[in-house]
Amino acid sequence: MSTTPISFQVVAQEGEARAGLLQTRRALVETPVFMPVGTAGTVKGTRFEALEAELDARIILGNTYHLWLRPGADVVRACGGLHRFIGWQRALLTDSGGFQVWSLGALRKLREEGVEFRSHVDGSARFMSPEVSMAVQAALGADISMAFDECAPGDATHEVARASMELTARWAARSRARFDELQRAGADAGRTPESHPSVNGQQALFGIVQGAAHADLRLESLARTVEIGFDGYAIGGLSVGEEKPVMYETIGRLAPAMPPDRPRYLMGVGTLEDLLAAVARGVDMFDCVLPTRNARNGQAFTTRGPLNIKNARWATDARPLDEDCACSVCRRHARAYLRHLYTAGEMLAGVLLTHHNLACFLDTMRRVRQAIRSGNFARFRREFLARYNSGVE
């Protein structure tokens, strides 16, 4: 009987691409997997019933920084942890707030000890550190927690990237230490004593590799992170302004060097092409706001590429967003209607596009897994991209 918080096994491999099974204490997750982002305790624009029943998402994200500011860790803990608070029984992963150190760059001050934020909600001063992040994540009780890292800009110089990577390494050690203390102290609000037999019911903790676009720093970061020891390893700091070939090259060098028996998580990526490129390089897990955010902004993703529902060319188009999509939105509604809803400012536009986009991403990953298992991933990827790049008619 295992004593780890998660179990992971690769069940098929084609080149670097892997199909695996990730057992968390709450859900079995087939990889490669796309995890919808639910920053503030909601995957914006969708209901949990849809995520569960139709989309069959097994794991979604929450965000430590955002939930810490509002409603607050104490509120979530008082409500029995994030799962019970939001009404989601499947797996949850919480990002540590590290990304906000970068994305809220204008609102924070960085120190060795941690980060001074000015709350974007009410302007108040807040201090976040590895220890604070771990405490908040224990209160949230997600099945997978993330180490508190610093995400450098994509074009960071070697010197800047090294300093950032080393700070991340020190923060990783502090994250690990405090995380373990909190687990021992029973602070985990999402503990499941009667969890799946192959896992021990505790929270998992993933480490994050940084180093911007510098291969030597990336590999050093990986070595230092692995030395500390985590349940899974993430690639952070990509899609933050660097050129796309740089991102692919970084993933290509890094992912195959990551521990083969642990899940590899590429944070914040990406487009469908990005997902396929990263899977081909050995990545198992993804999350991205693109399908949900862009849905609310009028962009649908289809197997023939993106479709901007705002465009006048769809005004009387009776076809669904994607003629090859079996989702409930595509089965029921025409582009003309969706365009009307968006143009009229109706909230249903965002709701329906969100559903479709998530269906598109999750279904694509389902097909990716199937292709890897049957040894057809290379061909699948080639054909998928040819179709995707042909464009929407």
Next chain:
RNA sequence: GCAGGGGUGGUCGAGUGGUUAAUGGCACCGGGCUGUAAACCCGGCGGGUUCACACCCUACGUAGGUUCGAAUCCUACCCCCUGCA
């Protein structure tokens, strides 16, 4: 009929002699969005030629007039609103 107010680009509405093809808002058209400060942000928006710089044409109810110059001043006419008959 009399008195007063008003007619501006798709629309609402600024502008009251000189960077005015004409501020803004809306509508419309297009683009962006990658561990969510995002149901958000940016751009275009009279017509024509040009890759572009640029140039030409048409426009502030209609027709005249004053002036170097008019959406802005004057005259007449048309139409709308309000009040009194």
